[in-house]
Amino acid sequence: MHTVTLNNTNYTIRLFDESRDSVEELTGLLHRAYKRLADMGLNFIATFQSVEYTRNYFKKGECYILESHNKLAGTVFYYTTMWDDAPEIYKHNDSVLIGKFAVEPELQNLGLGSKLMDFVESLACENNKKRVVLDTSEKALHLIDYYNKRGYEYKHHWQWPDVNYKSVILSKEL
Template identity: 30%
Template sequence: MTLPPAPMIRPVNADDDLERLTKLIHAAYAPHAKLGLRYWGTHQSVEDTVERFASGTGLVMVEGDDYVGTATLRPPQPDSAVALYRDPVVWSLCQFCISPNAKGRGYGKQLHVYATRFALQAGAQMLALDTAKPAAALITMYESWGYRVVGACDWQPLTNYTSVLMARSLTDGPPA
């Protein structure tokens, strides 16, 4: 039996198929949509995917010829409505997802470790993110990776929920 190649994580490049990546994001966020949560990833256009990747460093996780995950790491955002995202030592993580077909293989954690190391090497001291307040399983997962709830933010009408704002130090030990 031949094992599939280990997934590779790399920055998005001009050769990437942004339509396929958008479909991956939609599929990854579909379970949240079934619960009534309107994450941006449930309905974003290809142009939105391009814009979100361009807002920082877009990352893709590739296994063979298949995309299996994405994330976008954003440097400090001086114009953000969220004060934490404006902090000069805080980077943020968004558009983080793993293909439903690749769940359960530890890929989410691998992608997160890569992202935290990338942000740390770029000078970040803290990594922050936001997710739907009703998404208890995601909040628990992020807490297991060292994040703590530090506030709330509201992206409505782009979403239909209040988000929890979570953050973790990148200088207190190895990335989880």
């Protein structure tokens, strides 16, 4: 468990616990946070994924949540298992993929996402990873700009089979 303070509010970052946390609530957070992307015509899986899809994701890694007063405020997923058809950079032992990064819309642009990113990047260092990798739509310029400001660099494009956009693969050396 990790605690951060922002604007006099304490937030905790911890592993999602299926025995006490709501997968429905987590799925709803993803839908709300990714709605802006859906409104741009981008069908990120997080905009429409089912509760069961979210639950199955827990088999692929670690889901961290950001909360205050037991209220979910954000999430990020730290992949520990990689699928065969992923980009090669995702499969390197010294890389870690992060995804399903989301903050409640009314809490966005306050710095909470940066706190989550700081946490997951530190976790990667603790796990002896040399880089963090991620992807987003080439049309999500606001996200690309955010990641660039955090030190992420463009590696190449990628086409996932279940989305209607081309992705950019970004990487940050730790």
